[in-house]
Amino acid sequence: MDSMVRNPDVKQRDAAQAVVVAVSSDAIFDPEVEQVHGATEPLRKGDAFSFMKAIQVVNERLLTMNSDETLLFDVILLSNDSEEKHSRIIASAKHYGLDIGRFCFCNKEDSIESLQSNNVKLFLSTDTNDVCKALQKGVPAALLYRPTDPHHQTEDQLKVVFSGDVIGSSEEMLHGLREQGFTETQLQGFKTAKGSVKEFAVLMGEMRRRFGLEGSPLCTGLMTVWSSRNVCASALKTLRGWGLLVDEAFCLAGAPRSPILNLVQPHILCLDGLYHMEGFTGMS
Amino acid sequence: MSEIKPTDPAATNTGEEKDWAAAKAFFDSLKTRKPRPPKPQYAVTIAVSSRTLFNMVAERKIYEEEGVEKYVTFQQEHENEPLMQGVAFPLVKALMTVNSRLRQLYPDSEELFDIVLMTNNHAQVGVRLINSINHYDLTIERFCMTGGQSPIGYLKAYMTNLYLSKDGEKVTEAIEEGIAAATMFASGDVENQLSDTQLKVAFDGDAVLFSDESEIIVKQHGLDTFFEHEKEFENKPLAQGPLKCFLEALGKLQRKFYAKNERMNCPIRTYLVTARSAASSGARVLKTLRSWGLEIDEALFLAGAPKGPLLQKIRPHIFFDDQMFHIEGAKELGTIAAHVPYGIGQKYHKGKLIEQPDKDVKDKK
Numbered sequence: 300m301d302s303m304v305r306n307p308d309v310k311q312r313d314a315a316q317a318v319v320v321a322v323s324s325d326a327i328f329d330p331e332v333e334q335v336h337g338a339t340e341p342l343r344k345g346d347a348f349s350f351m352k353a354i355q356v357v358n359e360r361l362l363t364m365n366s367d368e369t370l371l372f373d374v375i376l377l378s379n380d381s382e383e384k385h386s387r388i389i390a391s392a393k394h395y396g397l398d399i400g401r402f403c404f405c406n407k408e409d410s411i412e413s414l415q416s417n418n419v420k421l422f423l424s425t426d427t428n429d430v431c432k433a434l435q436k437g438v439p440a441a442l443l444y445r446p447t448d449p450h451h452q453t454e455d456q457l458k459v460v461f462s463g464d465v466i467g468s469s470e471e472m473l474h475g476l477r478e479q480g481f482t483e484t485q486l487q488g489f490k491t492a493k494g495s496v497k498e499f500a501v502l503m504g505e506m507r508r509r510f511g512l513e514g515s516p517l518c519t520g521l522m523t524v525w526s527s528r529n530v531c532a533s534a535l536k537t538l539r540g541w542g543l544l545v546d547e548a549f550c551l552a553g554a555p556r557s558p559i560l561n562l563v564q565p566h567i568l569c570l571d572g573l574y575h576m577e578g579f580t581g582m583s
Numbered sequence: 584m585s586e587i588k589p590t591d592p593a594a595t596n597t598g599e600e601k602d603w604a605a606a607k608a609f610f611d612s613l614k615t616r617k618p619r620p621p622k623p624q625y626a627v628t629i630a631v632s633s634r635t636l637f638n639m640v641a642e643r644k645i646y647e648e649e650g651v652e653k654y655v656t657f658q659q660e661h662e663n664e665p666l667m668q669g670v671a672f673p674l675v676k677a678l679m680t681v682n683s684r685l686r687q688l689y690p691d692s693e694e695l696f697d698i699v700l701m702t703n704n705h706a707q708v709g710v711r712l713i714n715s716i717n718h719y720d721l722t723i724e725r726f727c728m729t730g731g732q733s734p735i736g737y738l739k740a741y742m743t744n745l746y747l748s749k750d751g752e753k754v755t756e757a758i759e760e761g762i763a764a765a766t767m768f769a770s771g772d773v774e775n776q777l778s779d780t781q782l783k784v785a786f787d788g789d790a791v792l793f794s795d796e797s798e799i800i801v802k803q804h805g806l807d808t809f810f811e812h813e814k815e816f817e818n819k820p821l822a823q824g825p826l827k828c829f830l831e832a833l834g835k836l837q838r839k840f841y842a843k844n845e846r847m848n849c850p851i852r853t854y855l856v857t858a859r860s861a862a863s864s865g866a867r868v869l870k871t872l873r874s875w876g877l878e879i880d881e882a883l884f885l886a887g888a889p890k891g892p893l894l895q896k897i898r899p900h901i902f903f904d905d906q907m908f909h910i911e912g913a914k915e916l917g918t919i920a921a922h923v924p925y926g927i928g929q930k931y932h933k934g935k936l937i938e939q940p941d942k943d944v945k946d947k948k
Contacts, residue, residue: 527613552724
């Protein structure tokens with residue numbers, strides 16, 4: 300059971316044509332703040348703030364190019380908060396002028412169902428566990444990347460990075476990993492991950508093509524963390540086949556990923572299988 | 584110059600260890616048994632740009648005359664045609680040779696050369712670059728294609744020990760960030776004359792291995808003052824120059840061969856090619872190297888004679904110098920030369936002070 304509230308301050312998108320993205324309210328507004336009963340001032344900005352601003356930039360540019368554009372981001376704020384916080388959330392969104400189309404208030408247990416019933420193309424959270432759970436239930440999900448310095452993250456351009464280790468690996472390669480310490484669950488997870496990424500990648504590809512190579516408000520990237528260059532090349536071609544021509548590509552081949560991610564500063568990190576790495580210990 | 588590698592290489596967090604373990608697993612599972620790249624904090628990382636690795640002169644022309652969209656389209660259309668070898672190609676092959684020898688002697692060591700492709704090319708051009716790398720069977724597994732953004736920040740992120748590019752601005756920026764870097768210049772077809780069993784690296788002294796402090800004296804007070812000064816301060820080590828740490832990294836790898844009794848057969852040889860004279864100003868240089876605990880295999884004091892003919896005999900895979908005058912001289916006689924844009928030498932050409940032009944709005948590509 301959820302309650303869906305439309306935001307009167309934002310022009311409603313055509314949900315069937317838009318890229319409907321659900322964002323956890325804990326990411327947009329800082330949940331750490333002490334909840335004082337009856338408090339009315341706007342909530343503090345959370346980690347996803349620059350992401351929200353960047354999405355706005357993309358939407359504005361799309362509408363400038365074509366005022367009838369329907370391939371826009373349509374944001375649903377997903378909140379599991381207590382009822383007394385609801386109006387404060389709505390007021391805070393208005394205060395910051397956030398481009399949130401709808402507010403979805405529901406219990407934590409009902410979140411997945413809400414996501415499924417609202418044709419959400421991507422669920423975003425800063426919590427890897429939430430992302431994993433959603434993916435396991437077949438809801439496309441990605442990580443809102445938390446930079447070490449949130450003030451440094453760009454608000455002028457939306458950066459979406461796809462991880463490519465699984466996308467670029469053949470069936471045979473993934474099969475070969477069995478002898479290297481990966482569990483059956485992990486390997487199965489890799490297979491399903493590949494499928495869930497595709498739809499969002501196709502949408503991003505279409506949106507990216509609205510803009511030229513330079514000066515685009517949307518920047519897309521590919522990163523392979525543990526594979527060889529050929530897996531990266533294969534991932535590039537696979538994405539290309541799905542209509543997504545990424546701007547940037549990084550092949551780490553085992554080099555530490557944080558320094559690179561801290562430079563790339565993506566807002567959205569689409570993990571195709573990286574989250575399955577939790578608990579991987581390799582051959583001891 | 585800043586230390587590139589973390590001071591305690593053993594201090595990596597568990598996330599990094601997991602990524603590393605996964606990479607190891609992936610490469611071990613490959614049927615082709617190609618060697619996996621070394622752990623960055625132990626490796627000597629050399630970042631090369633796409634235009635130094637491959638000859639992209641024709642493609643570059645398209646970029647400059649017809650713009651980025653036509654350029655990327657062209658590259659995509661020719662994706663399956665390998666690019667021709669570039670000016671850094673012989674160096675890369677030599678680095679690979681050293682790695683093979685190191686792997687034979689130390690099969691479990693991560694102290695190897697790691698070659699990274701660092702380019703601000705658009706990722707779609709990457710497919711052609713990777714296809715070309717495959718064609719020549721180069722061991723380059725790591726790359727950064729930044730789609731137009733400057734690659735400088737990534738040099739630090741990859742713990743780069745040496746950056747080679749055709750773009751002087753990027754190289755200058757890297758040096759200012761404390762990363763050893765040089766701008767490479769094409770010199771014609773020399774690779775078939777270069778050794779394929781021994782990596783040879785030649786360095787100028789002042790403003791390359793050493794700071795430009797003495798060169799400032801020459802430029803501002805003349806040679807006589809320079810000689811007197813160097814004699815007086817013979818026992819005072821010179822300050823470090825931008826390439827000192829790279830020489831140090833080479834020395835570390837050389838000692839691994841010495842430890843296995845391979846000194847006579849060492850696949851790395853270093854040269855100092857300096858305008859200083861052995862009789863006077865040369866002593867300070869040798870003493871400085873000794874005070875740093877660094878060895879150089881051959882020290883050649885030219886006492887002002889041209890460097891070109893000597894380099895022609897040495898045939899290094901790369902020669903570093905801070906003065907364009909020497910770079911040009913080296914190039915004319917077929918040496919692969921790399922300019923280090925550091926120090927007072929940048930303000931002079933052939934002994935005369937260069938008028939600094941107003942900075943135009945530059946195309947950052």
